Amino acid sequence: METRDLTLLTDLYELTMMQGYFKRYKDEDEIAVFDVFYRENPYNGGYAIACGLEQVIDYIKNLKFTKEDIDYLDSLNTFDKEFLDYLANFKFSGDLYAIPEGTVVFPREPLIKVIAPISEAQLIEPAILNFINHQSLIATKTSRVVYAADGEGVMEFGLRRAQGADAGTFGARAAVIAGCIGTSNVLAGKFFGIPVMGTHAHSWIMSFPDEYTAFKNYAKLYPNNCLLLVDTYDTLNSGVPNAIRVFKEMKEEGIELKKYGIRLDSGDLAYLSKEARKMLDEAGFENAIISASNDLDENLITSLHIQGAKINSWGVGTHMITSKGWSSFGGVYKLAAVQDEEGIFVPKIKLSENTEKITNPGNKKIYRIYNKDDGYIRADLLSMNDESYIEDKDLELFDSVDTWKSAILKAGTFKLRELFVQVFDKGNCVYESPSVMEIRENCQKELATLRPETRRLINPTLVPVDLSNKLFRTKMGLFKEMSGKVL
Ligand SMILES: Nc1ncnc2c1ncn2[C@@H]1O[C@H](COP(=O)(O)OP(=O)(O)OP(=O)(O)O)[C@@H](O)[C@H]1O
Ligand SMILES: O=P(O)(O)OC[C@H]1O[C@H](OP(=O)(O)OP(=O)(O)O)[C@H](O)[C@@H]1O
Numbered sequence: 001m002e003t004r005d006l007t008l009l010t011d012l013y014e015l016t017m018m019q020g021y022f023k024r025y026k027d028e029d030e031i032a033v034f035d036v037f038y039r040e041n042p043y044n045g046g047y048a049i050a051c052g053l054e055q056v057i058d059y060i061k062n063l064k065f066t067k068e069d070i071d072y073l074d075s076l077n078t079f080d081k082e083f084l085d086y087l088a089n090f091k092f093s094g095d096l097y098a099i100p101e102g103t104v105v106f107p108r109e110p111l112i113k114v115i116a117p118i119s120e121a122q123l124i125e126p127a128i129l130n131f132i133n134h135q136s137l138i139a140t141k142t143s144r145v146v147y148a149a150d151g152e153g154v155m156e157f158g159l160r161r162a163q164g165a166d167a168g169t170f171g172a173r174a175a176v177i178a179g180c181i182g183t184s185n186v187l188a189g190k191f192f193g194i195p196v197m198g199t200h201a202h203s204w205i206m207s208f209p210d211e212y213t214a215f216k217n218y219a220k221l222y223p224n225n226c227l228l229l230v231d232t233y234d235t236l237n238s239g240v241p242n243a244i245r246v247f248k249e250m251k252e253e254g255i256e257l258k259k260y261g262i263r264l265d266s267g268d269l270a271y272l273s274k275e276a277r278k279m280l281d282e283a284g285f286e287n288a289i290i291s292a293s294n295d296l297d298e299n300l301i302t303s304l305h306i307q308g309a310k311i312n313s314w315g316v317g318t319h320m321i322t323s324k325g326w327s328s329f330g331g332v333y334k335l336a337a338v339q340d341e342e343g344i345f346v347p348k349i350k351l352s353e354n355t356e357k358i359t360n361p362g363n364k365k366i367y368r369i370y371n372k373d374d375g376y377i378r379a380d381l382l383s384m385n386d387e388s389y390i391e392d393k394d395l396e397l398f399d400s401v402d403t404w405k406s407a408i409l410k411a412g413t414f415k416l417r418e419l420f421v422q423v424f425d426k427g428n429c430v431y432e433s434p435s436v437m438e439i440r441e442n443c444q445k446e447l448a449t450l451r452p453e454t455r456r457l458i459n460p461t462l463v464p465v466d467l468s469n470k471l472f473r474t475k476m477g478l479f480k481e482m483s484g485k486v487l
């Protein structure tokens, strides 16, 4: 897709702090480590899906203050000439590490780590959080809807109800990554190379003198993709009989309908789908698809399955694209370390009355630990960047919240994988994003590494995100040092 200049997509306080850092350090900024992480799984689920990295990459690659940007900032009467001259030559010069898109992730582990001069790292905070928070939320919501659909295709229909054009378009990207088979959003199809699909609206039926004529015209025009919306007048007395009449006539005329069936968009979807299934089967159209839409979400789809609904294709819009019921992913960007004169990263901690909100200090990395026998994720391990762990040595894990809890994993019972990939090296992009359809495929594999008990929609078993011995000791040391101290 075309690149956009989003350099001013930041909060004013980042720029005012930047000017302060600039005056303080002049030639060489202090190098800082910032972590992007979230604290609570959306919908009280068992996981989230990391999404939005490609947009972070595009944004950072295109960071550049234009003359118009500088003139605008000048007009705010807040920034001096020396600082504006510095901005005019600004380029991101830092490193960035990330968990690849489509990976399942858990609370309190960094999805992205930025190591950069503090002013640069500060500027990019809001945009990074904007991309990651939005797409990770929609991807996580979608994976729940797709889970409920249990192998039946889910089409993303949300554009018209999304909170703006970006939400509709990047939301469609996230939805396809998390398992939707396609989207009705044509711009998203063009930008991201994802399948576009759909049926037709009530207006098509209403524009003809009668329902039969509307169906017939549609079927003749689109014999390869002919899902007829049957609820405009009377689903069982008019819509389904007219659809069957058209399917029969097309057959008699020797026109093969490839993908065909009906869409239900109102009324009791369980009852109507069962009745429609009987009518279609009796007429010899056993392979006709029955698609349903109308304010669906994971709970309604689950309920419709329990009710024995004969629906085998789902169109989901409003509730998925707006993540109804969980309005924000809640991702944050927190300082974890600063580099001293010797180049050593000095860990920093943010205290809180709420132990869950105390940050994990230091320049860190993440190991994912899989059970050797069944391949499921056993835990994630946050460690300091200079530590390394191997599979043939026992592994000690400390709980990151209830720090008195620890466990030892026996060597040979687990497999390890480091989650971070390097994305920027001294300002140069060293990572190529896979295509959206490749990320989608990878996401399916990722979801299969979650135990069914973690994937379920209600009261899932949580995956622990633990600390290494060194990180645990660093955290405790800083905690003791800082608490009670008036700073
Ligand atoms: N069998 C069912 N069990 C639970 N919920 C259902 C069932 N069938 C439909 N629903 C849901 O009930 C809600 C209301 O649907 P209904 O069609 O009655 O109202 P509506 O959307 O206001 O109708 P209309 O589109 O005709 O204005 C929708 O979210 C729909 O998905
Ligand atoms: O219910 P959602 O999950 O948001 O799915 C998208 C909805 O958008 C359309 O309705 P709309 O009334 O906008 O247009 P229509 O005339 O095509 O039904 C469609 O028929 C779905 O009901």
Ligand SMILES: O=C(O)c1cccnc1
Binding pocket: 157, 158, 184, 197, 198, 199, 200, 201, 293, 315, 317
């Ligand atoms: O193609 C469809 O059926 C469709 C597209 C957008 C919204 N609702 C339905």
